[in-house]
Amino acid sequence: MSVKTRLLASPVGQTAKRVIADQQARRITSSDPTVRSLLTALRAAAPDEGRWAERIEVERRRMRASTEPVVVEITDPDRWRTTIARSRDAHPPVLLDESHVQRTLGEVTRVTSKPPHWGRLLFRLVHRLAPQRCLELGTSVGISGSYLAAGLHTVGSGGRLITLEGQASSAALATRLFAELGLDAQVDVRTGWFDDTLEGALATLGGVDLAFIDGHHEYQPTLNYFAAVEPVTAPGGLLVFDDVSYWDKGMARAWAEVQQHPAVTGSVTIGSVGFAVVRGTPSGHHRIAGLALR
Numbered sequence: 001m002s003v004k005t006r007l008l009a010s011p012v013g014q015t016a017k018r019v020i021a022d023q024q025a026r027r028i029t030s031s032d033p034t035v036r037s038l039l040t041a042l043r044a045a046a047p048d049e050g051r052w053a054e055r056i057e058v059e060r061r062r063m064r065a066s067t068e069p070v071v072v073e074i075t076d077p078d079r080w081r082t083t084i085a086r087s088r089d090a091h092p093p094v095l096l097d098e099s100h101v102q103r104t105l106g107e108v109t110r111v112t113s114k115p116p117h118w119g120r121l122l123f124r125l126v127h128r129l130a131p132q133r134c135l136e137l138g139t140s141v142g143i144s145g146s147y148l149a150a151g152l153h154t155v156g157s158g159g160r161l162i163t164l165e166g167q168a169s170s171a172a173l174a175t176r177l178f179a180e181l182g183l184d185a186q187v188d189v190r191t192g193w194f195d196d197t198l199e200g201a202l203a204t205l206g207g208v209d210l211a212f213i214d215g216h217h218e219y220q221p222t223l224n225y226f227a228a229v230e231p232v233t234a235p236g237g238l239l240v241f242d243d244v245s246y247w248d249k250g251m252a253r254a255w256a257e258v259q260q261h262p263a264v265t266g267s268v269t270i271g272s273v274g275f276a277v278v279r280g281t282p283s284g285h286h287r288i289a290g291l292a293l294r
């Protein structure tokens, strides 16, 4: 690890990063209501956020500690061999055969779920934007979906979330989590590959106000999902893309193309998460180094 990387990872480095991010966010001015909602969400907690975050984080801790087996289907055993060899997890995945890997609920939760502050930001966005039609690509075991659904529950205007997951085992665990949190009325979990489920989900929703695209982080699939979702996104709707500066350089390229699309009137990139406003007020493209919630 270089001196610079070590410094950035230290508590002092983390505080400095938060201060810089906070200053960058304050410097952004925009007349677009969705961008303004995002900037406000960075600064101000939403009603009931603390209570919901506490409940969801209790569940996350329970799941992170769980050794319950989760068998997932795979198509790329060699990549998994590398992942397993590199895993530092106390319970690394085990290759069962060329098409299945056995993981634990703890490992899946630790590796795939957005951290608490990102969950809170999703909750705040739902509170500020009050979307009726939310879509998530990539449920995993349901952590980010819980924050979205809890936001919908708090807003209480009948908004719903359809969340899509390719792994049946993960989808089942997410369904269980939503039920435990009493959020089943807000969420519809659909199992299957995005290519098979996205069209149906969009037809059911009848449009999109807020989407969180957090699965299949590669160039062409990301552009395909954008191409499917953008035309049915409401004016001022928000599309959130995770991992836009991921190790896969294709994601950075895909995000740059999304930003340049004529329907995207503004964007904010916060760390490695891209927020694109569709058919809003032209508001330019902004970057904030990382997430600093107040």
Ligand SMILES: C[S@@+](CC[C@H](N)C(=O)[O-])C[C@H]1O[C@@H](n2cnc3c(N)ncnc32)[C@H](O)[C@@H]1O
Pocket (backbone or CB within 6 Å): 112, 113, 114, 137, 138, 139, 140, 141, 142, 143, 144, 145, 164, 165, 166, 167, 170, 192, 193, 194, 195, 214, 215, 216, 217
């Ligand atoms: C990063 S995880 C999602 C994490 C979740 N949003 C959270 O923060 O709690 C990505 C998920 O997308 C799923 N996924 C990836 N590619 C997919 C595809 N083509 N179709 C369906 N699901 C897919 C994976 O199985 C994985 O569970």
